[in-house]
Amino acid sequence: MDGSISIYIHVPFCVRKCRYCDFPSFSGLSGRMEEYFSALLTEIREEKLTEGRTAETVYIGGGTPSCVPPAFISGIMEELSKKYRISPDAEISMEMNPGTVNPEALKAYREAGINRVSLGCQSFNDQSLKRLGRIHSSEDILKTFDLLREEGFENLNIDLISSLPGEKKKDLIRSVEAALSLKPEHISVYSLILEPGTELYREYEENRLKDLPDEDETLENDLAVREMLKDAGYSRYEISNYSLTGRECAHNRVYWNRGDYRGFGLSAASLTGNRRFANTDDLVYIKSPGKTLKEDRILSDREAMEEFMFLGLRQCSGISEAGFMKAFGYSITEVFAKELQKQIKDGFMEHSGDRYYYNDRGLDVSNILLAEFIAYDKI
Ligand code: SF4
Incomplete structure (x- = not known):
């Protein structure tokens, strides 16, 4: 890679x-x-x-x-x-x-x-x-x-x-x-x-x-x-x-844009493509550095899409439709139309050009709003 x-x-x-x-x-x-x-x-x-x-x-x-x-x-x-x-x-x-x-x-x-x-x-x-x-x-x-x-x-x-x-x-x-x-x-x-x-x-x-x-x-x-x-x-x-x-x-x-990162050390997490893995939280790390993992799995497309939304929308510039298409080969509205429309209608989210992003009102309650992108119906 x-x-x-x-x-x-x-x-x-x-x-x-x-x-x-x-x-x-x-x-x-x-x-x-x-x-x-x-x-x-x-x-x-x-x-x-x-x-x-x-x-x-x-x-x-x-x-x-x-x-x-x-x-x-x-x-x-x-x-x-x-x-x-x-x-x-x-x-x-x-x-x-x-x-x-x-x-x-x-x-x-x-x-x-x-x-x-x-x-x-x-x-x-x-x-x-x-x-x-x-x-x-x-x-x-x-x-x-x-x-x-x-x-x-x-x-x-x-x-x-x-x-x-x-x-x-x-x-x-x-x-x-x-x-x-x-x-x-x-x-x-x-x-x-x-x-x-x-x-x-x-x-x-x-x-x-x-x-x-x-x-x-x-x-x-x-x-x-x-x-x-x-x-x-x-x-x-x-x-x-x-x-x-x-x-x-x-x-x-x-992190927020789901770029690749490699973490070294106790409890450090890594993401390469859709593989997420993380070292143990325990000091046993010292005996087997990088060998004792608390997590190692390939994220499903669905999980990766959810991450794309709830990490990307933390940023005031939000997320891009083209970015979503490039990452997953689906249009964002094919997957999240219901959630996006609801949050726009409720006055928390803006849609301008290629981007969806929260306004200040949305950012104030972003924990609740971001959770709405998790556990949607499978596509
Ligand atoms: S105990 Fe926690 S919060 Fe305090 S300095 Fe260490 S890491 Fe930071």
Whole structure:
């Protein structure tokens, strides 16, 4: 198989487990970093399916990739460059947490080729950061952001979380203002999701989480955030993502457009054509890198079409009729006429030229609308 590909590398180590986090990440396991990275190198070295292809994006996520020695990150980049042709203008992103980097580490990341950083800020409200169990303060964010700029990183994302317990609209607005004052190229604002198995979820189950914003407050807050970002020149290009012109995250775009991607590391997922496979979530990965899978299957056309809809429509530019025809050999209206017509009639979706896309009203309730494309009658 040829063509371009995106690469994901999973680094599952964190300094401390945050109280809302259900990502595959572990704290207190720094003693296993060396063997984990050795397993990662083995998995990359043994890759046959996608070797030789051109990597247009690389994303090193986690976990907290910035809490491992930088030499591990450089080693991975070096191995990738032997296996793939890394495009000269590839977007190479790395997730970092405030307070976990110093100038030497940042220099090493730059030398390794990292040219985009996603900074897990979450809030600029110190009380909220404590409640989330984050290890950093708002001051750490400011210092880390300055360091990143000083070291020459020109493409930075700030991650924020809305709908936090105890936060009022003014608190969220203050966080967004603080983020804007740093002038990042990209801002993501995700709503807090209470995931089973997390400490915050336990608090909720035991009826101790009494200060979550209600649905109306959440909608009002989200609207305020959208307006602020728009006024500051950030375009919303996906449900939760905003950027300055030309600074959209190319790697995430590949996911939403169902491009091919290859994930390496514990729990990492891959999609090549219609084959989806994913590594185990367990640390057994270290013993058999890339050999213990939690999923490996060929998606049916129907499943792939559903994915095309519910991933593509997350983006504000929506989906293209020609794209659907090219991917599946069917016209989109042969398959999804009923759902599309209903969502247009209900005022959530627009159809213009070749594209279907949600308006702001549709994006606000996109979780419900996107689900309507799943489990339609078989064609
Ligand atoms: S730093 Fe990120 S991955 Fe690690 S525990 Fe916190 S939220 Fe989870």
